[in-house]
Amino acid sequence: MEGRPLRIGITCFPLIGGSGILATALGVELAARGHEVHFFSYAQPVRLDLSLPRIHFHEVAVGEHSLFPCPDYTLPLAVRMAEIGAVNRLDIFHAHYAVPHAIAAFLAREMIGEGAPKIVTTLHGTDTTLLGQHADYRAAIEFALIHSNAVTTVSQSLREQTEAIFRLDREIDVIPNFFTPRPLAKSRAQVRQELGVGGEFLVVHMSNLRPTKRIDFLLRVIANARQREKIRLLVVAGDSFGPYETLVHELGLSEHIIVKENDSRIEEYLDAGDAGLYTSENESFGLSILETLFAGKPVLAFRIGGIPEVVGDAGCLYEFGDLAGMATGLDSLIEQPSRAARIGQLGQARALDHFTARHVVPRYEQLYRSVLADARPKARAGAPS
Numbered sequence: 001m002e003g004r005p006l007r008i009g010i011t012c013f014p015l016i017g018g019s020g021i022l023a024t025a026l027g028v029e030l031a032a033r034g035h036e037v038h039f040f041s042y043a044q045p046v047r048l049d050l051s052l053p054r055i056h057f058h059e060v061a062v063g064e065h066s067l068f069p070c071p072d073y074t075l076p077l078a079v080r081m082a083e084i085g086a087v088n089r090l091d092i093f094h095a096h097y098a099v100p101h102a103i104a105a106f107l108a109r110e111m112i113g114e115g116a117p118k119i120v121t122t123l124h125g126t127d128t129t130l131l132g133q134h135a136d137y138r139a140a141i142e143f144a145l146i147h148s149n150a151v152t153t154v155s156q157s158l159r160e161q162t163e164a165i166f167r168l169d170r171e172i173d174v175i176p177n178f179f180t181p182r183p184l185a186k187s188r189a190q191v192r193q194e195l196g197v198g199g200e201f202l203v204v205h206m207s208n209l210r211p212t213k214r215i216d217f218l219l220r221v222i223a224n225a226r227q228r229e230k231i232r233l234l235v236v237a238g239d240s241f242g243p244y245e246t247l248v249h250e251l252g253l254s255e256h257i258i259v260k261e262n263d264s265r266i267e268e269y270l271d272a273g274d275a276g277l278y279t280s281e282n283e284s285f286g287l288s289i290l291e292t293l294f295a296g297k298p299v300l301a302f303r304i305g306g307i308p309e310v311v312g313d314a315g316c317l318y319e320f321g322d323l324a325g326m327a328t329g330l331d332s333l334i335e336q337p338s339r340a341a342r343i344g345q346l347g348q349a350r351a352l353d354h355f356t357a358r359h360v361v362p363r364y365e366q367l368y369r370s371v372l373a374d375a376r377p378k379a380r381a382g383a384p385s
């Protein structure tokens with residue numbers, strides 16, 4: 001490690017979802033490199049192992065005071081961050097999401113005053129793409145970004161959208177996501193057997209099933225494939241698949257779908273699979289897509305948001321809404337296994353060349369140190385405040 005170990009506070013969402021997964025992985029990697037890492041959230045992040053050295057977790061209770069008609073999280077979070085930040089003399093608050101996390105970091109910094117941690121805010125997508133358009137949140141997000149000491153986005157595409165939506169007039173660094181697969185506990189054959197899959201072509205989809213993931217498109221691609229009888233679709237779902245059962249039935253796919261809800265064995269499922277299928281209409285990066293590339297499986301997705309930056313030419317990308325093209329692409333992977341294997345290998349090589357912790361974590365360390373050295377370009381004069 002170059003320079004002294006840092007004391008870093010990471011604020012993130014704890015649930016299955018790309019931003020929390022990434023923030024957890026980052027904290028774990030930073031601690032492994034000798035830094036002291038404090039996590040703040042309303043629950044323990046799903047992939048956080050508290051037995052690791054230099055990892056601390058501070059649970060924040062959502063404020064349910066009888067004086068207030070509605071619960072509040074931002075103020076209790078800010079108070080906790082200020083307490084821990086001051087007592088442990090944290091160097092950095094790294095907020096994953098502007099609202100409410102960077103706002104809480106800003107309040108905590110003001111509460112601490114002199115010597116307070118610097119704020120690094122990472123945008124993961126919906127701050128910009130959803131809330132940025134929302135009159136109730138837009139100004140708060142803009143404020144949080146202007147008052148951060150550094151702002152990062154997980155793709156160039158998200159940076160461009162952020163610059164277009166907010167009046168920032170400040171530097172934004174692009175630092176992509178990374179992934180470190182965990183060792184497999186079971187063989188491909190074992191997992192396929194557990195799933196009840198024999199010689200069929202197993203397509204894997206992993207997401208939280210929010211509307212932006214377009215599960216309707218996902219199902220229609222399978223239904224449109226010429227080879228549909230050979231296909232099984234494994235949906236590794238961060239939420240209930242119930243709302244999609246009617247469409248599954250209408251499309252005659254009941255025998256083709258396997259659903260695993262809130263199951264974290266993603267490396268094993270990907271290893272057992274033959275391809276990854278992603279039909280989101282909005283994706284600032286697509287961490288699940290990266291996870292699929294790491295597993296050496298060919299990815300089919302739409303050419304939207306940050307996905308082309310992740311996949312490059314090492315996958316099968318289609319214009320948004322081209323379900324027929326995607327179905328044909330899927331058919332050709334089934335019909336030409338050697339081509340499918342080659343695309344999978346290309347994707348894996350790309351993931352290993354660009355998106356490992358070794359490539360990405362030093363960029364955050366460098367950013368923290370430049371912020372601490374106050375060597376960041378300031379917001380230009382005239383920037384709105």
Ligand code: GMT
Pocket residue numbers: 017018019020022124125126154177207208212282283284285286287288
């Ligand atoms: O959309 C999700 O799956 C969850 C969401 C989140 O906030 O956790 O993911 C966002 O952050 C991920 C990590 O940076 C990105 O890989 C996802 O593309 C991004 N989601 C969207 O932009 C819709």
